[in-house]
Amino acid sequence: MEMFDLTLIWAFIIGFGIMMYVLMDGFDLGLGILYPFAPDEDARDVMMNSVAPVWDGNETWLVLGGAGLLGAFPLVYSVFLPALYIGVFLMLAGLIFRGVAFELRFKSRRNRHWWNRAFCWGSSIAAFAQGAVVGAYIQGFRVENFAFVGGPFDWLTPFSVLTGLGLMAGYALLGATWLILKSEGHIQDWAYKITPLLLAIVLGVFAIISLWTPFVNPVVWERWFGHLQIIWIFPALALLCAFTVYRSVKRRREGIPFVATIGIYVFTYLGLIVSKWPVIVPPNYTLWDAASAPESQLFLLIGVLFVIPIILTYTAWTYWVFRGKVRVGDGYH
């Protein structure tokens, strides 16, 4: 046994990276999902302008996570991606269209409605695919001899469709509360109006998933109804955050709804992790089974520990520079 467990360090780094990705790309994907429902083109401009400076920085975490998985937990990389083959393709296609729409919508007038569609569909498909990944992860995969042996649509079950739709609603909620923070006037009013509705949908899906999960997964059943009663703290805290969102919207607070929505995510995420821990490739491979060789983990750790603070600093700085309200007609062009 070494002085410290590299695998645990990496589990923390990758876990943190995924969380960062979900939160940050979550709200800009959410705005894309809300796009068709926006009251007018001005609102769409503001929505896009509010995330334009940060969206590709947000996507950084996805690529970093993908490469980091190959470096630290290759089994995850080489089982999840084949198992979710079609879903991964849809997600990538969605992200590509969304990214190009970000760049070209503002530079285009005649074709703007096409870029609007690309932005909305790209965001929606990417969000759905990511949610389905979560569902598939909860269900587990058919793995033999360190390789996935199931079929192309194993991941697509009623359960994963539900988690897909659930994440879409959750991202839309993040997007709406972000918009409350960043907008004013009639656009902010619209965001205030839809937030409770989205929250209701999220809580509904959340309830169904919570009831359903123990039935699709016996290990989780044992966790939740066995000797680890303490983990009920996570759903309780998530619900508390949800209540905070509702109350702060009623009081027309601007920052709290977004922060509390992040809270819902964090506690749900932690709840999911403790339900599965230490299994990382369900049903039966743990973190340590999935890890790469220690010398590889160490070699990569040196660079990552150097770069993550820089990326975090840069991210914080970008958000700081672009703080404050986005107004109609603000210069992006």
Next chain:
Amino acid sequence: MELDPLVLSRIQFAFVVSFHAIFPVFTIGLASYIALLHGLYFKTKNPAWDRLSLFWTKVFAVVFGMGVVSGIVMSFQFGTNWSNFSQAASNFLGPVLSYEVVTAFFLEAAFLGVLLFGRGKVPQGVHLFAAIMVAVGTFISSFWILSANSWMHTPAGVELIDNRFHVVSWMEAIFNPSFPYRFAHMAMASFLTGGFVVAGVSAWFLLRGRDPEANRRALSMCLWLLLFLAPAQAVVGDFHGLNTLEYQPTKVAAMEGNWETSTNVPLLLFAIPDQEAQTNRFAIGIPSLASIILTHSADGEVPGISEAAPDEQPPVAIVFWAFRVMVGIGLLMIAVALAGLILRRKGRIYHNPVFLKALTGMIAMPFVAVLAGWIVTESGRAPWLVYGMMTHAEGVTPSLTGPMALFTLVGYVLVYGVVFYAGIYYLTRVVRNGMLPEEERETVGDNFHRPMRPMSAAHTPFDDDVDPARS
């Protein structure tokens, strides 16, 4: 017609990696050129250099953006279609590919924003430093990628235990035998690509009389550069070939279309390789020249393709012809560079319309040559994924079926078709609106309150109608 997931996966990888590679190969060269322009402006204070660097930075922004978008796909391609290979080689490839990502993001986080949006906002010295760091960063990125790729051709520093590679020596694995040659060859290719694109676009501007002062300088610089680089690349390529002869003789045999190991091997100019019959159905060549090039003596022995069993041979026709396309374009580049030298002595490089049009026509050529070169080296490795250690068939995703692979292949073709049509269309507009006189050029505006992202650095409308919201 049986759909073979292995064949489809290979086609898919070739397609997505080709679509990706054309962007970095250009941006690596262009980043160095932009850094040079910044340096010249810093030193001489001549505004012509500033105008050039402003224009080329806009082009860089768009191309870099397309490189990032297509790069996201690459980071998942190993896992989706080559999961066994990912699993087996992860101990080496995982960290090395991750370092590429880490480098790229470090560069983007720290310096790209300053380069794209800092003009006039930060001190000139800082701006120059950012330009240099971006150029250095692109090289570090390509260092890692080419290390990973070279290792697949000439694996070193690892041992294979239970179908998994374990790194014994990072130094030996990263600096594997073919890496220095491949890296040098690719770096030169990037400079050549940058040089021919800049020369071609400058020529196009000169034909239209747009900012002759700046574009003449750019054209002259590029032609000097190409005069040195084009022949030098042939030399570097020759060394790379000799290294390949040492480690992958079958690949060189396929490049030469030489089926049987023999002496006095001719250099074939034209042939129709027939893999079934293990011979060329038709061949014209220069006697003994292949032996001379490869062994430096006319009766030197050149290995034959038949040294490898038929199921361990690369697709000879593809390797053979891709190699000829690459070398042919290389010779054409040398010819154009020499034509520039001859015309220069008569002072006609800036006016001769035939020469300027020829340069414009050359813009696409380096890209074709780069792709042909990659096809030579990658197809020439077949059937090996990691040379001599793991085949394509062993590395492909076991759960992948033909229809799945076909679905994503068609999907990527469609997605890239739409996205890159839009991207290239936009890029041509940036170029067509480029280098306009001062009063017709748009103001750059307040960059610190606009998004710090690549493509927004090019303030050109996407379609003809000017956006009334523009301020």
